[in-house]
Amino acid sequence: MIAVTPLPLxxxxxxxxxxxxxxxxxxxxxxxxxxxxxxxxxLAAALKAEGFKGGAKEVARVEFEAFGRRRRVWAVxxxxxxxxxxxxxxxxxxxxxxxxxxxRSALAVLCAEHxxxxxxxxxxxxxxxxxxxxxxxxxxTAAHLLIQDAASRGALEKACAxxxLAAEAVxxxxxxVNRGPSDKTPKSLADLAETFKGAGVSVTVIDKKKAxxxxxxxxxxxxxxxxxxxxxxHMVYTPKAATKKRVAIVGKGITFDSGGLSxxxxxxxxxxxxxxxxxxxxxxxxxxxxxxxxxxxxxxxxAATYNMPGPDAYKPGDVLKAMNGKTIEVWNTDAxxxxxxxxxxxxxxxxxxxxxxxxxxxxxxxVVALGSKVTGLMGNxxxxxxxxxxxxxxxxxxxxxxxxxxxxxxxxxxxxxxxLNISKVKGEAGSIIAGLFLQEFVDGRPWxxxxxxxxxxxxxxxxYGPKGGTGQPVRTLLEWLAAx
Ligand code: BES
Ligand code: MN
Ligand code: ZN
Numbered sequence: 391m392i393a394v395t396p397l398p399l400x401x402x403x404x405x406x407x408x409x410x411x412x413x414x415x416x417x418x419x420x421x422x423x424x425x426x427x428x429x430x431x432x433l434a435a436a437l438k439a440e441g442f443k444g445g446a447k448e449v450a451r452v453e454f455e456a457f458g459r460r461r462r463v464w465a466v467x468x469x470x471x472x473x474x475x476x477x478x479x480x481x482x483x484x485x486x487x488x489x490x491x492x493x494r495s496a497l498a499v500l501c502a503e504h505x506x507x508x509x510x511x512x513x514x515x516x517x518x519x520x521x522x523x524x525x526x527x528x529x530x531t532a533a534h535l536l537i538q539d540a541a542s543r544g545a546l547e548k549a550c551a552x553x554x555l556a557a558e559a560v561x562x563x564x565x566x567v568n569r570g571p572s573d574k575t576p577k578s579l580a581d582l583a584e585t586f587k588g589a590g591v592s593v594t595v596i597d598k599k600k601a602x603x604x605x606x607x608x609x610x611x612x613x614x615x616x617x618x619x620x621x622x623x624h625m626v627y628t629p630k631a632a633t634k635k636r637v638a639i640v641g642k643g644i645t646f647d648s649g650g651l652s653x654x655x656x657x658x659x660x661x662x663x664x665x666x667x668x669x670x671x672x673x674x675x676x677x678x679x680x681x682x683x684x685x686x687x688x689x690x691x692x693a694a695t696y697n698m699p700g701p702d703a704y705k706p707g708d709v710l711k712a713m714n715g716k717t718i719e720v721w722n723t724d725a726x727x728x729x730x731x732x733x734x735x736x737x738x739x740x741x742x743x744x745x746x747x748x749x750x751x752x753x754x755x756x757v758v759a760l761g762s763k764v765t766g767l768m769g770n771x772x773x774x775x776x777x778x779x780x781x782x783x784x785x786x787x788x789x790x791x792x793x794x795x796x797x798x799x800x801x802x803x804x805x806x807x808x809x810l811n812i813s814k815v816k817g818e819a820g821s822i823i824a825g826l827f828l829q830e831f832v833d834g835r836p837w838x839x840x841x842x843x844x845x846x847x848x849x850x851x852x853x854y855g856p857k858g859g860t861g862q863p864v865r866t867l868l869e870w871l872a873a874x
Contacts, residue, residue: 421502483511567859615703
């Protein structure tokens, strides 16, 4: 991944970097005011000659005398000014990176609006997954945002620093999601978490034996079918300044979801290495949390286990008991995420946080309802729902709230235990049912659940990243934590 750093406009004289401008369809290049008159006129003439309109995704390359040398200049369209948002700029930066990466070694982007989004777009688009094979090397090694005047310097520096932090976290989440399932055992994820120890972060790994002692029967039930032992990981970030604020982020970490004895068909299993994306988001946040330095104590918990149909696998009809004493009748071993999360949420509740946010690739139903571009959000507290929705909006990671309709609780009442792990009524409100199930384990604390089954992993390339793990909802979490 490339670094995006600020560069004073004047320094372009000493640099052979290509110049880039982002252009509105109806208002010309953004931030063009900063250009000297000669460069401004040359740019306008060159873009006109090229027939460049500035429509969204349009990319043009021109060449003219600029800042002391004949220089390549890239123009990327933003569409109409009124409809342009921070996401428009992030995507334009992604498109620009895609056009330039193979050709040029350095790029300097004229950027007056949404600098953080532009820096993120450039960095995230340059991400490659290379744990198993090297991709063709990029020519591009550095990208800059141009500082236009002394007044904007601080803001631009801050934007680049925030973007670098977000990109680093997202890249780790993507790497972990993209990794082959046998290469990301619960133990290896726990070991990775332990490397974050120090500088405000402590880590406790709850192994199988400790989980038994703590009564995590729901999580352990899922783990029974796998030869690899499970791990419940608990990280804590403590800020330097004393605080009464305490929050928990909780991730589903199914390192592969075969469905267990309720085995998935082959096609449905293909992408199930992504079933630990919630845990990946928690791990990614903790990689950078000391540098993010939120003003709250943050607990990061993830429940890592395979869901396999091994010889001792849990079976439909089994009754599991979670850490809070609730009993659960298992009707389908493929509804395992909510079982693993039940104990992770109980552990979160024990920390007495004022807010709990969980992330989980929980239901295929959320993909039916919202597709791959919108995360399903559910919650029991209007204030927290508003906070997380706001953070998601600022991060441009779309969410849509689904209602936790209490009437549906009837559908998960057990015959011989308190709860069922799937609904008695087939084909209805699958994501809400899963949310209602999770709600049974938060003990009434403010809580939001993000169902990322559609958004965490894409089978096609995105506007600023390759197919595979997307890193969602890492940037939303960073936005939320930074604002606490
Ligand atoms: N991990 C899956 C959900 C999933 C589906 C994630 C597609 C990513 C993409 C989850 O454990 C699961 O299997 N859910 C079942 C629940 C059902 C048995 C009630 C589902 O959605 O079919
Ligand atoms: Mn499943
Ligand atoms: Zn699953």
